[in-house]
Amino acid sequence: MSKFVFVTGGVSSSLGKGLTASSLGRLLKCRGLRVTMCKLDPYINVDPGTMNPGEHGEVFVTEDGGETDLDLGHYERFIDESLSRNSNTTTGSIYSSVISKERRGDYLGKTVQVIPHVTDEIKDRVLRLAAEDVDVVIVEIGGTVGDIEIVPFVEAIRQFRRDVGRQNVCYVHLTLVPYLAPSGEQKTKPTQHSVTELRSRGIQPDVIVCRSDKDISGGLKRKISLLCDVPIEAVVSAVDASSIYEIPLVLHEEGMDAVVCRTLGIDPADHPIALGEWEGLVRRVETAGRPVRIGVVGKYVNLPDAYLSVVEALRHAGFHHGVQLVLDWIDAELVPGLLETDRLHDLDGIVIPGGFGERGIEGMVAAARYTRTHGIPCLGLCLGLQVMVVDVARELAGLAGANSREFDSRTPHPVIDLMPDQADVVDKGGTMRLGAYPAMLAEGSQVAEIYGAGAVTERHRHRYEVNAKYRSRLEQTGLCCSGTSPDGRLVEFIELPGHPYWIGTQAHPEFKSRPDRPHPLFRSLVASALERAEGREPRLIGIDDLDPVG
Numbered sequence: 034m035s036k037f038v039f040v041t042g043g044v045s046s047s048l049g050k051g052l053t054a055s056s057l058g059r060l061l062k063c064r065g066l067r068v069t070m071c072k073l074d075p076y077i078n079v080d081p082g083t084m085n086p087g088e089h090g091e092v093f094v095t096e097d098g099g100e101t102d103l104d105l106g107h108y109e110r111f112i113d114e115s116l117s118r119n120s121n122t123t124t125g126s127i128y129s130s131v132i133s134k135e136r137r138g139d140y141l142g143k144t145v146q147v148i149p150h151v152t153d154e155i156k157d158r159v160l161r162l163a164a165e166d167v168d169v170v171i172v173e174i175g176g177t178v179g180d181i182e183i184v185p186f187v188e189a190i191r192q193f194r195r196d197v198g199r200q201n202v203c204y205v206h207l208t209l210v211p212y213l214a215p216s217g218e219q220k221t222k223p224t225q226h227s228v229t230e231l232r233s234r235g236i237q238p239d240v241i242v243c244r245s246d247k248d249i250s251g252g253l254k255r256k257i258s259l260l261c262d263v264p265i266e267a268v269v270s271a272v273d274a275s276s277i278y279e280i281p282l283v284l285h286e287e288g289m290d291a292v293v294c295r296t297l298g299i300d301p302a303d304h305p306i307a308l309g310e311w312e313g314l315v316r317r318v319e320t321a322g323r324p325v326r327i328g329v330v331g332k333y334v335n336l337p338d339a340y341l342s343v344v345e346a347l348r349h350a351g352f353h354h355g356v357q358l359v360l361d362w363i364d365a366e367l368v369p370g371l372l373e374t375d376r377l378h379d380l381d382g383i384v385i386p387g388g389f390g391e392r393g394i395e396g397m398v399a400a401a402r403y404t405r406t407h408g409i410p411c412l413g414l415c416l417g418l419q420v421m422v423v424d425v426a427r428e429l430a431g432l433a434g435a436n437s438r439e440f441d442s443r444t445p446h447p448v449i450d451l452m453p454d455q456a457d458v459v460d461k462g463g464t465m466r467l468g469a470y471p472a473m474l475a476e477g478s479q480v481a482e483i484y485g486a487g488a489v490t491e492r493h494r495h496r497y498e499v500n501a502k503y504r505s506r507l508e509q510t511g512l513c514c515s516g517t518s519p520d521g522r523l524v525e526f527i528e529l530p531g532h533p534y535w536i537g538t539q540a541h542p543e544f545k546s547r548p549d550r551p552h553p554l555f556r557s558l559v560a561s562a563l564e565r566a567e568g569r570e571p572r573l574i575g576i577d578d579l580d581p582v583g
């Protein structure tokens with residue numbers, strides 16, 4: 034039977050609950066346990082698909098087309114498992130099911146209440162993840178204890194321990210231990226208050242993870258142990274790490290995974306840990322060599338979390354090549370003014386990531402054109418591909434005023450247009466082309482060589498496509514539509530023969546990159562950028578050139 038770990042947070046948001054949960058997941062996997070993860074989000078949106086990435090961060094897309102919280106990206110990257118939409122539940126989705134059941138009469142005339150109906154629905158969502166082939170389900174609860182919206186979730190996980198048995202549940206609570214410079218002290222009071230709040234809801238934590246910018250001393254751990262009633266070995270000091278991939282090693286050093294195992298009745302001695310590969314990865318991060326500058330041209334550059342998976346995919350590629358990735362966040366709206374400066378020219382490569390809405394589009398088109406005409410490696414992701422096509426249409430195909438219909442409904446040349454089945458969609462939630470779709474790659478093309486395959490599957494999230502009516506006109510310019518849907522109707526990849534690296538994909542390959550297995554498109558982009566950085570004559574990058582450096 035599966036065991037369950039619930040991770041809650043106190044004191045403040047943004048303490049890194051998702052990363053702590055993911056790191057624990059990695060450690061348990063390194064002990065040979067089979068792990069899956071999920072996130073319970075107390076907000077009312079049915080899913081984060083309709084939320085502004087500039088406020089909430091990226092929307093992570095799962096293979097089955099779930100639009101989920103960005104923490105699922107951390108989960109997938111750390112535990113190296115593909116999750117499904119079932120791994121993210123929100124208050125909105127819980128209420129939506131409860132209300133449908135009520136309308137169908139499933140509650141047989143009962144008064145429908147938070148306890149038991151809403152809490153039962155929450156528990157069902159968690160239980161659904163338990164399976165024959167899962168040893169541990171790690172459940173992260175979004176928000177902090179004390180929030181109004183979190184109460185039903187905390188109540189549900191409290192009941193959970195009684196339902197499945199004490200020895201099958203472990204409660205981990207993450208808090209902040211701030212350092213007060215004037216008195217030179219680390220303070221435990223916020224931790225005490227937050228544990229008191231959790232206890233007032235009937236949950237006694239088994240493990241307390243203390244986030245701090247300084248190590249938590251033995252004396253301080255004893256104090257927290259005494260006041261919060263947890264064994265001293267269950268007080269974990271989680272100091273700020275220099276890279277997120279170091280966190281599993283920090284937590285293991287502190288003995289966290291062993292304590293969690295023991296709480297769950299799993300003898301750590303029966304599951305010795307194999308951390309060698311992960312340590313190797315962290316060493317590569319630490320010994321990164323020459324810097325490679327990659328510009329990210331987008332409109333949400335003030336909140337880099339909006340492009341979290343893109344950044345991580347670039348980092349993974351950097352680890353692979355042993356280079357130090359230097360990111361230059363470029364506000365797309367400012368690009369036209371930057372063209373006369375060295376800012377773009379000094380970059381070794383550019384990524385134009387996904388996005389929605391008109392703001393910044395002309396800057397992205399200008400950036401695409403600049404990289405095309407200056408031989409700078411450029412990778413366009415979804416919207417990125419679309420602006421590359423707009424550039425080629427206007428500059429090479431002579432289609433003046435060409436645009437995506439998303440940004441100019443009256444353009445004379447809608448080279449990017451709504452998919453036919455999207456034309457009448459009114460509902461904004463979950464109605465895009467979402468999740469994994471296959472693509473066939475043209476033989477001998479750069480993408481086929483980079484992937485080392487003739488057919489690939491990538492995750493999608495968009496409403497617009499390259500307009501089939503313009504395809505031959507675009508191809509006459511030399512642009513190569515090097516990947517299409519299996520029926521040949523939709524353009525999935527473009528590239529520009531003769532350019533060292535000018536590749537666009539209608540998908541979001543960043544979601545599938547893993548720290549020890551960088552995605553081929555990012556790996557090859559960074560390889561090409563490295564060549565530019567080294568001042569060598571840029572040349573075509575193929576699969577044989579992708580060996581790690583050093």
Ligand code: GLN
Pocket residue numbers: 386387388389390414415416417439494495496497498
């Ligand atoms: N806005 C574009 C579309 O809907 C691109 C979406 C994206 O970049 N994910 O097609």
